[in-house]
Structure formats: C-alpha cells, structure tokens
Amino acid sequence: MGAITRRVGLRLFFDPSSLAEALRRGFPAAQCQYPIEMPNPVGIAVSPTSDLQHELVFLHDLGYDAVEISPDGFDLIFCGRLQYPLVNDVVPVLERHGFRYSVHSPAALDLRDLRDRDLQMQMAESVVEFCRLIHAEVLVLHFEQQSEDAAVETAFLDSVRRLADRAQNQRVRIGIENIEVERLAPVLDFVRRVDRPNVGLTFDVGHAFLAARYFGFDYLEAVRAARSPLIHLHVTDNFGRYDPLRLENFTLYRTQRTRDIFPVGRGDLHLPVGWGAIPYEETFASLRGYQGSVITEYRYNLFRAHARGLAEHLRSLVRRLAP
Numbered sequence: 001m002g003a004i005t006r007r008v009g010l011r012l013f014f015d016p017s018s019l020a021e022a023l024r025r026g027f028p029a030a031q032c033q034y035p036i037e038m039p040n041p042v043g044i045a046v047s048p049t050s051d052l053q054h055e056l057v058f059l060h061d062l063g064y065d066a067v068e069i070s071p072d073g074f075d076l077i078f079c080g081r082l083q084y085p086l087v088n089d090v091v092p093v094l095e096r097h098g099f100r101y102s103v104h105s106p107a108a109l110d111l112r113d114l115r116d117r118d119l120q121m122q123m124a125e126s127v128v129e130f131c132r133l134i135h136a137e138v139l140v141l142h143f144e145q146q147s148e149d150a151a152v153e154t155a156f157l158d159s160v161r162r163l164a165d166r167a168q169n170q171r172v173r174i175g176i177e178n179i180e181v182e183r184l185a186p187v188l189d190f191v192r193r194v195d196r197p198n199v200g201l202t203f204d205v206g207h208a209f210l211a212a213r214y215f216g217f218d219y220l221e222a223v224r225a226a227r228s229p230l231i232h233l234h235v236t237d238n239f240g241r242y243d244p245l246r247l248e249n250f251t252l253y254r255t256q257r258t259r260d261i262f263p264v265g266r267g268d269l270h271l272p273v274g275w276g277a278i279p280y281e282e283t284f285a286s287l288r289g290y291q292g293s294v295i296t297e298y299r300y301n302l303f304r305a306h307a308r309g310l311a312e313h314l315r316s317l318v319r320r321l322a323p
Contacts, residue, residue, distance in 0.1 A: 040290070040318050041065035041100045042311075045297040048073040052090060056097045062311040067099040068140070068295045071130050072106035080122035082130060094134045102138040102232065102293060103131050111159040112144070112152050124163050132170040138232045138293070139167060139174050140202045143190060145181040145247075157193060164196040175202030175232035180210040180268060181247055184222045191229050200231030206238050206268055206297075209278045214242035220279070223286040230287070233294045235314070236269070237276030243267035258302065272298040272310045273317065280317055289323045 043066025049055045052074070059067060071077055076086050094101065105127050113120050124141075131139050141160070147153055164174050176199065178187045191201055203226040212219035243266045245253040253267070261267050265276075273280055273296060296314055300307055 038065065038100075039292075040321050041293045042315050042318050043067055043100065043102070043293050043295045044300065044311075045070070045104065045295060046073075047299075047301050052093050053096075056093065056099070058307075060097060060099070062307055063315065064311060065100055066102065066293045066295065067094075067097075068102045068104055068297075069094070069134070070104040070106065071127060072108065076130065077106060077123060077126055080119045080126060082126045087130070087133065091133050100293060101134050101136040102140060102295065103127060103134070103136045104140045105142065109141075110144070111141075111163075112147055112156045114152060114155055117155065117159070121159060121162070124159070125166060128163065128167050128170055128172060131167070131172045136172060138202070139172055140177050140232065140234075141174055142177050142179055143182060143187045144179050146186055157190070160190075160194050160199070161196060164194060164199045168196065168198045173198045173200065173231055175200055177202040177204050177234070178207050178211070178226075179204070180207040180214070180242065183211060183215050183217060184208055184225065185217075188225060188229060201226055201229040202232040202234060203230050204234040204236075205278060205280075205283055206234070206236040206270070209240050210238060210242050210268060213240040220282055220286055223283055227287055227290065230290055231292050233287070233290065233292060234297055235273050235280075235294060236297050237271040237273050237278050237280075238267070238269045239265035239277045241266045258299075270297055270299050272296070272300075272303060272306070273314050274310075281320075284317055284320045288321055290321050294318050294321070 042064060044059055044064050045068040046052070046055055046059065056067065074086070074090055076083055076090065106123065109120060109123050109127070111120055111124060127139060130136075160174070160176070167174055176187060176191050176194075178184050178201070188201065191199060208222050208226070209219055212222060241264070243253065243261070246267065256267070261269060269276065294314070298310070303310065
C-alpha cells in the first residue's frame with residue numbers, strides 16, 4: 001500500500017499548473033463529479049494495486065464515470081474491523097477524484113455463517129461504514145448458494161435486514177448480486193422478502209448467462225425478470241461454459257490461471273464485453289429504461305493496450321438503455 005499516496009511530497013514539489021501534475025493529484029470535484037441525474041454512469045471495478053492514485057488517473061482518462069472498489073482488495077479489514085491507518089491512506093485518494101463510487105463486499109463475507117455470525121455481522125457493518133466514508137451509493141452483497149438448512153436461510157434474511165436498516169441510516173443501497181451457483185428466481189424472491197426500500201438487485205450479466213446454460217432456464221427471460229428490482233448492473237463476458245469446479249471446490253476453482261481457462265472458455269472468465277458469447281444487444285434492449293450504474297468487472301490489467309477502445313464500446317452499448 002506504500003505507493004497509494006504520499007500527500008506531503010505531492011504538495012511540496014509539483015507545479016499545480018502542470019497538466020501532468022493535475023493528473024497525478026486528481027481532479028477537483030467541481031471538474032470531475034458527474035451529475036447525480038446522469039441515468040447510466042459507466043464504471044469499472046478497480047483492480048488491487050499498490051498505486052491507487054495512478055490507477056484512478058488511468059481509469060478517469062479512459063472516460064469512466066464510476067468506480068467500484070472492494071475493501072478486501074486493499075486489505076482494509078482485519079478481523080471484521082476497518083484498519084483505519086490503511087483506510088486513511090485510501091479515502092483521500094478516492095475523494096480527490098470525484099467518481100461515483102460503489103463498494104463490493106469482501107469475498108470472506110458470509111452472512112450464512114452461523115458459527116462466526118458476530119464476526120461476519122461486524123465485517124458487514126464495517127463495509128457499510130466504508131461506504132459512508134467514501135460516499136458510496138451502492139453496496140454489492142453476494143447471494144451465493146442457498147442452504148438446505150431453513151435456520152441458515154432465516155438467519156441470512158435477518159442479517160441482511162439488519163444490515164439494510166443500518167445502511168439506510170447512511171443513505172446506502174444494498175444490491176443483492178446473483179451468482180452463477182444459483183438460479184435467478186431465488187435471488188429475486190429473496191429481494192422481495194427482505195422488504196426494505198434500500199434493497200434491490202445487483203444483476204450480474206455474466207453470472208446469469210452461465211447459470212442459464214447450467215441450470216437450463218431462459219437467459220433473456222431472466223434478464224427481463226431482473227429489470228424491475230434492478231438498482232446496479234455488472235457486465236463482463238464469457239462463453240456460457242459452466243465450470244463444475246465452481247460448485248465442487250471453490251478454493252481450487254479460484255486458483256486456476258488464465259492459461260487454464262481462457263483456451264477452453266470455461267467459467268466466469270471476466271472478459272471484456274463483446275469478447276465472449278453473451279448477446280449484449282438483446283440484453284440491453286431487455287433492460288431499456290434502467291437508470292443506475294453499469295459497472296464492468298473485466299480483467300483490464302490483462303488488456304490495458306485495448307482499454308480505451310473497450311471503454312468506448314461499452315459506452316456505446318450503454319446508450320441503448322435510454323428509454
């Protein structure tokens with residue numbers, strides 16, 4: 001994290017009239033804060049980096065309006081609590097750039113974990129606090145796979161309701177994200193049962209496409225069903241080839257390298273939109289009228305040479321969401 005920011009050095013030694021230094025220091029909110037009425041801010045999930053300042057400059061230069069950040073990607077949470085010396089490195093950098101922000105919950109967060117329920121709830125509340133600190137509008141929370149234990153599902157529902165009430169006080173909305181290990185219908189039903197005004201759906205297009213192929217439901221019908229509760233949209237591409245390892249051994253699944261999965265086109269590849277088999281023209285047509293952020297989660301560090309063209313292509317597609 002050492003290179004995330006060195007604020008004193010930047011203030012002392014650079015000419016603020018220099019465009020290069022303006023880029024290094026970030027953009028004043030007046031120049032960079034996108035209007036709140038913008039119907040579809042186009043954003044990207046920032047990759048873990050030791051130089052967040054440089055990374056945000058890069059993403060701003062590509063024309064993105066919004067950024068999604070995962071606090072665990074920057075090691076900001078220890079034993080369920082925010083580690084404030086590290087948080088205090090990150091927050092000023094984010095504030096300097098004036099993006100629209102959303103937060104992705106940590107991979108370790110599991111509100112179905114009854115053995116460590118207190119710690120899990122503490123972690124969730126820490127993430128809501130991080131949302132407050134960076135003025136994030138949406139917190140993304142994975143639905144994952146349902147348990148066969150009714151008590152576990154009841155506890156999950158109760159925990160999300162409690163978290164939603166806390167988030168409501170911070171003016172944060174929670175988007176429950178569909179994952180490829182489960183059909184979309186239970187996710188939509190869960191959002192209804194939570195029954196909180198600040199809880200809706202984070203619809204992950206890539207996950208839905210994989211799940212439709214694996215579980216045998218109609219993909220575009222699922223997209224249309226997602227339209228009503230939709231508050232946040234994730235877009236990547238893949239070939240709809242489900243990797244059974246995702247259900248059998250998630251730990252091993254996550255260790256696979258791109259050289260293992262790209263050639264066979266299997267799994268949640270997080271490719272740029274247009275590089276896989278998802279019918280995005282039909283997808284966006286089915287979501288026409290949606291107002292909210294569109295966040296791409298592709299592995300941009302692998303394709304930096306193509307990043308500008310990919311950002312422009314996504315923006316051209318997003319325009320089709322207009323009513």
